[in-house]
Structure formats: C-alpha cells, structure tokens
Amino acid sequence: xxxxxxxxxxxxxxxxxxxxxxxxxxxxxxxxxxxxxxxxxxxxxxxxxxxxxxxxxxxxxxxxxxxxxxxxxxxxxxxxxxxxxxxxxxxxxxxxxxxxxxxxxxxxxxxxxxxxxxxxxxxxxxxxxxxxxxxxxxxxxxxxxxxxxxxxxxxxxxxxxxxxxxxxxxxxxxxxxxxxxxxxxxxxxxxxxxxxxxxxxxxxxxxxxxxxxxxxxxxxxxxxxxxxxxxxxxxxxxxxxxxxxxxxxxxxxxxxxxxxxxxxxxxxxxxxxxxxxxxxxxxxxxxxxxxxxxxxxxxxxx
Numbered sequence: 001x002x003x004x005x006x007x008x009x010x011x012x013x014x015x016x017x018x019x020x021x022x023x024x025x026x027x028x029x030x031x032x033x034x035x036x037x038x039x040x041x042x043x044x045x046x047x048x049x050x051x052x053x054x055x056x057x058x059x060x061x062x063x064x065x066x067x068x069x070x071x072x073x074x075x076x077x078x079x080x081x082x083x084x085x086x087x088x089x090x091x092x093x094x095x096x097x098x099x100x101x102x103x104x105x106x107x108x109x110x111x112x113x114x115x116x117x118x119x120x121x122x123x124x125x126x127x128x129x130x131x132x133x134x135x136x137x138x139x140x141x142x143x144x145x146x147x148x149x150x151x152x153x154x155x156x157x158x159x160x161x162x163x164x165x166x167x168x169x170x171x172x173x174x175x176x177x178x179x180x181x182x183x184x185x186x187x188x189x190x191x192x193x194x195x196x197x198x199x200x201x202x203x204x205x206x207x208x209x210x211x212x213x214x215x216x217x218x219x220x221x222x223x224x225x226x227x228x229x230x231x232x233x234x235x236x237x238x239x240x241x242x243x244x245x246x247x248x249x250x251x252x253x254x255x256x257x258x259x260x261x262x263x264x265x266x267x268x269x270x271x272x273x274x275x276x277x278x279x280x281x282x283x284x285x286x287x288x289x290x291x292x293x294x295x296x297x298x299x300x301x302x
Contacts, residue, residue: 005236007058008058019142022052023048023101029097038123047071055139057139064137066147071124073123076120078115080117081119094114123151127148127150135163159229170221179210179211195286196265199290204230209283209295
C-alpha cells in the first residue's frame with residue numbers, strides 16, 4: 001500500500017496542475033471505485049462536474065482536493081491506486097475514473113484514476129473544522145485551511161506535519177499495551193506509516209517490532225521520532241518506494257527508495273550495520289523484517 005512518501009509524491013505532482021483547475025468532465029468507468037462515496041449525498045459526477053479545485057491536500061495516506069463549493073474530492077489509493085496526469089485522449093489500462101480538467105495556465109488535462117485491485121476509490125465528502133484549529137493537511141504552496149473531510153477527521157497528523165503533537169504521541173504510546181510496530185501502524189496515533197517504513201524505522205532505531213510501546217523511555221521515543229522523520233524524508237527525496245508497476249508518480253515513473261531499504265524485503269541479505277542476516281518473521285498476517293542481532297528484544301532495556 002502506498003504510504004506517506006508515495007502519497008506525498010502524488011500530491012506534489014498533481015498540485016500545480018489541479019490548483020485553480022475547473023472540472024469539466026467526470027467519467028466513472030467502474031462504479032466499484034465509488035464505494036467510499038455516500039450516494040445519499042447525491043450523484044458523484046453531478047457533484048463534481050463544474051467545480052473548481054482550490055488545492056491538493058494530504059494527511060498521512062489520505063489525499064483530497066478541496067472544492068470551491070465547500071466539499072472535497074477525497075481519494076484513497078488503497079493497495080494499487082494511481083493518479084496519472086495525461087494529455088486529453090491518452091488512456092491507461094485499468095482506468096476506473098477519469099476527470100477532465102481545464103487549468104488557466106496548463107490548459108486541458110486528464111486525470112486517470114487507475115486501480116488494479118480496486119481497494120482504493122474516490123468520494124465527494126463534507127468537510128469539518130479541525131479539532132486543533134490547525135490546517136487540515138499539507139497543501140504545499142496553496143493556502144491551507146482548518147478544514148478536513150469527514151472521512152479523514154479520525155486520522156492523526158503525520159510526523160512531518162508542523163502541527164504534529166509530540167506530547168499527544170508520547171501519551172498515546174504510554175497507553176499502548178501492544179508492540180511498538182503495531183502502535184506505529186495505528187493511523188489514529190500517528191499517520192502515514194505502513195509496513196515498509198515501520199520496518200525501516202525500527203531497524204534504524206534498533207528496536208524489535210514486539211517491544212512493548214508503553215515501556216519505551218522518553219529518550220527512546222525521541223530517538224524513534226527522529227528516526228521516523230529521517231526515513232520518511234529520505235524516501236521522499238528518492239520519490240518513494242516502488243517494487244513493481246503498481247506505485248508510480250503522476251507521470252507514470254517509479255520511485256527509487258527500494259534501492260535504499262535496509263530491512264524491509266531484505267531477508268537473506270547481510271544487515272548493513274552488523275552483517276547478520278536479515279530475517280522475516282510473521283506479523284499481523286504479513287511480515288516483519290529485522291536484524292536478529294541489532295534488534296534483540298531482550299537487550300532493549302534503555
């Protein structure tokens with residue numbers, strides 16, 4: 001599933017093309033990609049056509065486009081969703097929804113929402129005031145408002161957000177009786193981190209994934225947060241992580257952070273820090289990748 005770096009790469013790529021653009025056409029090719037849309041609010045195409053997009057915003061893994069009429073077009077990429085910026089007339093295989101837009105500077109463009117597995121989708125959603133009065137999400141150079149789609153309101157801020165509340169994060173960890181990786185994957189505690197970056201962060205912090213979150217000393221939590229920000233910024237700088245054609249940016253290009261991974265997917269290769277073979281262990285119906293020497297749970301008492 002695309003995580004914060006991948007979604008931010010998509011948001012940043014779309015921002016100059018959609019900010020100020022008028023939605024001139026909406027084509028729903030596969031209605032299954034509207035499963036997040038509450039049809040009681042009205043017809044998706046009718047609610048969106050004729051609207052002007054004011055920004056491209058993100059919180060954690062959620063992406064949305066505030067509309068001049070007051071609602072928002074919410075997009076979740078799911079496991080394999082892509083938003084591809086195309087010249088009019090250029091189709092993409094497995095396009096589920098197509099938006100035709102007209103920008104004052106860039107002219108007519110298509111946005112093809114492509115989704116192989118159809119776990120993602122789009123919806124027109126109402127917006128709410130943010131609980132802390134801060135901007136709803138990151139909007140790059142566009143103005144940010146203290147409003148957030150109702151479908152995203154339960155999601156915590158991500159650690160790169162200037163309004164991220166470190167004290168609330170520490171307090172939340174102190175209440176968690178789960179292992180630290182499970183806590184990092186909880187999007188209501190800290191958003192944007194999935195399986196890939198959790199493994200990379202825990203490798204960097206020398207933490208075992210099952211270390212009880214509530215037992216982390218204050219200094220270790222500070223180290224963990226520093227590690228989270230380091231890993232996410234490195235991934236952003238390299239365009240995100242691509243293992244196959246399912247994650248690409250808005251131009252259809254892959255990211256390069258997969259070449260910089262130290263733990264995730266590296267089972268059977270030497271740990272870059274100590275040379276011990278990286279292993280993969282079962283975790284929450286998926287896998288956790290770690291160095292059994294650097295990340296021994298019984299040694300983590302500081």
